[in-house]
Amino acid sequence: MNFMLKGYMACAVAAVCLAAAGCSLRKDYTVVEGVMLGTSLRVVADVEGVGKQELYAAVMELDREAKASMSIFDEGSLLSRLNRNETDSVDRHIAYCLWLADSIGALSSGRYDVTVKPLVEAWGFAGKEPAREPNLDSLLEFVGREKVAVRDGRLFKSDPRVQLDFNSVAKGYTVDLLAGLVERFGAQNYLVDIGGEVRCKGANRQGRPWRIGVETPFDGNMTDGEYVQKRVRMTDGGLATSGNYRRFYIDGQGRKVAHTIDPQTGRSAVSRLLSVTAAAPTCAEADALGTMFLAMGADDALAVAQSMPGVRVYFILAGDDGYEEYVSPAMQELIMN
Template sequence: MMKRMKYGIRALCAAAALAVCGCAPRGGYVAAEGVMLGTTFRVTADVRGMTARQLRDAALRLDREARASMSIFEEESLLSRLNDNRTDSVDAHIAYCLRLADSVGALSGGVYDVTVKPLVEAWGFAGRAADAAPDVDSILRFVGRGKVRIEGGRLVKADPRVQLDFNSVAKGYTVDLLAALVERAGARNYLVEIGGEIRCRGVNASGGPWRIGVETPFDGNDLCGASVQRRLRMSGGGLATSGNYRRYYVGADGAKVAHTIDPRTGRSALSRLLSVTVAAPTCAEADALGTMYLAMGADAALERVRADAEARVYFILAAPDGGYEEYVSPAMEALLLD
C-alpha cells in the first residue's frame, strides 16, 4: 500500500532501527552495552550463568575479531591486507560475506556490488578525504563482482587494483555472530543491536514481542530516537535500515554526495527513496538487501518488492509536497504496531 504522511522536522541519528524495549531487564534477563564497530551495541537476553560484565566482555572480544577481519578502516585488518595485495588468504568471515554478496548481487542485477571500495574511497567514505574530482570512468574498470573470486581459500583478483568493501554487510553479519554468542550462552529470548541493526528471538522481559522503532529520514537527523516514524514488533530474525540522510556531504557544486554508490555509474545512488527497512531471517541478509534496494532507487526497488510476495520491506519516500510517502509490503504489514 502507498500511504502519504507529513511529519514535522525534529532533530535525530544514523540510518537505523531503534530497540524500544520499554522496561529494564528483569526475570533473568541481563543487559550489556558498549561500543562495537565504531558505534554502540546493546544486548538484552535471558542468558544463563553469565553476568552483564561477562556478556559485555564477550561482545568486545567479538568486536576485536570482526574488526581484525572485515574493517576497511584498520590498516592491518585482513580485508585491508587483501585490498593492498599483502595477502591472498581469506578467513571464514570474509568467505561468508562474499558468498552473501554474490547472492544479493545476483538478485540486484549487479546493483549491489562489494567491489565498490575504490569508488567509496574516491568519494570520501572510506576513511580519507574525497578526491577533488574523482575519475569515475577510470575507477569503474576495477569494479565488478566478476573481477574477484575465492579459490582454495585464496582471493583471486582479475586486477590487483580490485578492492572489497563489506560495510554493507559486515555490521549485520556481526549482529548475527553476537546473536549466536548469546544463544550459546543459553539464551532463548534476546535482542541484539549494533548501530541500529537488530537480531532478536522470543519475547522481551515483559513477555511481549520486541518493539523496534524506525527513525524519520531527514538530512541532518543525528539524535538517535528523537523522531520515530514507525514502530514494529518482532519475535525472531534480523532487521536493518539503510538511508542516505546521515552519511553524506554537499560538494563544491552544491550537489549532495551520499555514501551509497551505484556501481553502474560510479556515483551516489540518490532518488526519492530515503529509507529502507528490511526484515529477513538474518541481519546480514537484511543489511545487504537494504543497501541493494537503496542503490536501485525508488522505481526499481518498488517494482522488485511488488513482484516478491515474501519481501518484508518498509520504504519511506520523499513526497512532491515535501512530506513523506510510505510503502509497506504485504508481508511486512503484520510487523507494524502503528
C-alpha cells in the same frame, strides 16, 4: 572512525526494548551496553548463570575479531591486507560476506556489489578526502563482483586494483555472530543491537514481541530514536535500515553526495527513496538488502520489491507534501500502526 560507516552514520533503526517507558525490569534478563564496532551496543538476553562482566568480555572479544577481519579503516585488518594484495588467504567471515554478496547481487542486476571500495574512497567515504572530480570511467574498470572469486580459501582477483568494502553487510553479519554468542550462553529470548542493526528472538521482559523503531529520515537526523516514523514488531530474525540522510555532504556545485554508491554509474545513489528497512532471517541479509534497494533509487527499488512477493521491506520516500511509504505485503504483519 568506525569501520562500519554505513551503520554508524546511515543506519536508521533504533531498538526499543521496553514495551512502554517506565516498565519495571525482570531480573532474569541481563543487559549489556557499550561500544562495539565503533558504535552503540545493546544486548538484552535471558542468559542464566553468566555474569554481566563475563558476557561483556565475550562480546568485546567478538568485536576485536570482527574488526581484525573486515575493517577497511584498520590498516592491519585482513580485509585491508587483501585489498593491498599482501595476502590472498581469506577467513570464514570474508568468505561468508562474499557468498552473501553473490546471493544479493544476483537479485539486483549489479546494483549491489562489494567491490565498490575504489568508488567509495574517491567520493570520500572510506577515510580519505573526496576527489574533486573522480575519474569514474577509470574506477569502474575495477568494479564488478565477477572480478573476484574465492577458491580453496584464497581470494582471486582479475586485477590487483580490485578492492572490497563490506560496510554494507559486515555490521549486520556481526550482529548475527553476536546473536550466536548469546545463544551459546543459553539465551532463549534476546535482542542484540549494534548501531541500530538488530537481531532478536522470543519475547521481551514483558513477554511481548520486541519493538524496534524506524527513525524519520530527515537530513541530518542524528538523534537516537527521538523521531520515530514507525515501529516494527518481531519475535525472530534480523532488521536493518539503510538511508542517505546522515552520511552525506554537499559538493561545490551544491549537489548532495551520499555514502551509498551505485556501482553501475559510480555515482552517489541519491533519489526520493530516503530509507529502506528490511527484515530477513539474518541481520546480514537485511543489511545487504537495504543497501541494494537504496542503491537502485526509488523507481527501480519499488519495481523490484513488488516483483519479490516474499521480501519484507518498508520504504520511506520523499513526497510532494511530506513522506510517502511503501510496505511490502510480507512486511505488513510486522509494522505497528
